[in-house]
Amino acid sequence: MRVRVIKEKCQGHNRCYSLAPELFDVDDLGNAFELNDGVVPAGLEDKARLAMKNCPEFAIEITED
Amino acid sequence: MGSIYGPVTDWQNDFDHTDPEYNERIHEIWDDLLNAKKCPVAHTERFGGTWLPMTHEHVREIAYDTDHFTSRAVVVSTVKPDDAPIPPLPAPIGAAPPITSDPPFHQEARRLLLPAFAPKMIEPWEKEVEKICHDLIDAMGDREFIDAAVDYAQHIPVQVIARMLGFPLEDADKFRGFVHLVLEAVNESPEARQAAFESFNEYLDRQIQDHKDNPRDDLTTYLMNAEIMGNKLQDEHVRGTIVLILIAGIDTTWSGIGSSLWHLAGHPIDRGRLVDNPDLVPSATEEFLRAYAPVTMARMVKDDHDFHGCPMQKDDWVLLPFPAANRDPEVFEDADKVIIDREENRHAAFGLGIHRCLGSNLARLEMNVATRVFLQRFPDFEFAQGEQTKWSIGQVRGPRKLPVRVLARRPRP
Numbered sequence: 001m002r003v004r005v006i007k008e009k010c011q012g013h014n015r016c017y018s019l020a021p022e023l024f025d026v027d028d029l030g031n032a033f034e035l036n037d038g039v040v041p042a043g044l045e046d047k048a049r050l051a052m053k054n055c056p057e058f059a060i061e062i063t064e065d
Numbered sequence: 066m067g068s069i070y071g072p073v074t075d076w077q078n079d080f081d082h083t084d085p086e087y088n089e090r091i092h093e094i095w096d097d098l099l100n101a102k103k104c105p106v107a108h109t110e111r112f113g114g115t116w117l118p119m120t121h122e123h124v125r126e127i128a129y130d131t132d133h134f135t136s137r138a139v140v141v142s143t144v145k146p147d148d149a150p151i152p153p154l155p156a157p158i159g160a161a162p163p164i165t166s167d168p169p170f171h172q173e174a175r176r177l178l179l180p181a182f183a184p185k186m187i188e189p190w191e192k193e194v195e196k197i198c199h200d201l202i203d204a205m206g207d208r209e210f211i212d213a214a215v216d217y218a219q220h221i222p223v224q225v226i227a228r229m230l231g232f233p234l235e236d237a238d239k240f241r242g243f244v245h246l247v248l249e250a251v252n253e254s255p256e257a258r259q260a261a262f263e264s265f266n267e268y269l270d271r272q273i274q275d276h277k278d279n280p281r282d283d284l285t286t287y288l289m290n291a292e293i294m295g296n297k298l299q300d301e302h303v304r305g306t307i308v309l310i311l312i313a314g315i316d317t318t319w320s321g322i323g324s325s326l327w328h329l330a331g332h333p334i335d336r337g338r339l340v341d342n343p344d345l346v347p348s349a350t351e352e353f354l355r356a357y358a359p360v361t362m363a364r365m366v367k368d369d370h371d372f373h374g375c376p377m378q379k380d381d382w383v384l385l386p387f388p389a390a391n392r393d394p395e396v397f398e399d400a401d402k403v404i405i406d407r408e409e410n411r412h413a414a415f416g417l418g419i420h421r422c423l424g425s426n427l428a429r430l431e432m433n434v435a436t437r438v439f440l441q442r443f444p445d446f447e448f449a450q451g452e453q454t455k456w457s458i459g460q461v462r463g464p465r466k467l468p469v470r471v472l473a474r475r476p477r478p
Contacts (some may be wrong), residue, residue: 011417011418011419011421012179012183012421012425013415013421013425014184014425014426017184018184018347018429026183026184026185027183028179028180028183029176029179029180029183030179030180030182030183030184030426050408053408053409053410053411054351054409054410054411055411056411056412056413056415056417057417057418058411
């Protein structure tokens, strides 16, 4: 599984960073980006989905391998 | 002093978000307006013409559409920006940048402030907020009856924002007076508003002068030295941004904390769950933000525009009720239920699009800490019998009076 923050949509709500800090980080302006090239380590798939489902801007994409 | 319009008698055709009944009966009023299905968007002639979209889709569409809707005024009042006695900076800057700014200037003005409010800059405030909360509860002594809004919620953001701006902590009452002026007294006569704004501006000029004489490590000094494209900010820009931080940083969070405690006073099961499991507080806070979102923003129509069949005219106001969007069953399951461990919660309490609340990380921190500490110290409480919750007036909704009876208390850890 991979996650991706769609840069043009992210407005820095920081929901993903607070729900899944293993998968997302934020830059100095508070905008989110995915860690580890977006590769979701085994066992964290539910956290990835949780982050996606809590983004107010629909800015997180998940692709299943 | 009071509204120049008088009370509402016909909500469907003549609604008024500043009528005290609006925030008291907000959910009924929205349902009533949605069921009326006139134009898909409710309309009133008040304030020179005001629209009220209510679905998530419509609110979202307008929030994202900076071509047809301008942010140059975001608080609906009896005075439109072109008629103001002291005209604000022209678009795209506006009176309180960046919230009153439009692209592309908006991005520059916002970029100046974003780092100060990014998560990693806000996290260290947790200890300070915790201390503020415990101190407030200590000051209540062993009173059985307290006011969770007056004695607690209203003080927390004021103390944080005064520290951030480097303003005197003892001016807290003044700040709350300014909040009332900007957000609640919006239906008073233009003359009354002008006089009050003059004294607000004088106060801010004195604080800015004090920072000129004694620069220090705070947001005010930072703004005075900041540059956009190689130029120092205009004085009006500095003052406007301070207005924004002062007003938006206080009233909103005060309302958010108050509404959370209002819910908990009336819902013993939720209260018990959070006392037993404080790790659930952040999730509960998100749900309180969804269900009782404090902030309704506003836009103005740039040029005559047909919005899904509604004939919007240039300079009409458009309210953006994010709290109504948050109750849209198309987007939220069981939208009218408060579920403190709701798993999927894309609420729009902090807005959508480029104007996402700059202080959202700080607001969340304050709400989480305030709820956690309150429950830690008062694990059991209820509404005080025979007393009424008093709700705010206008675009920011929250309890201004919240009398509760403390049923159990614990000492400061």
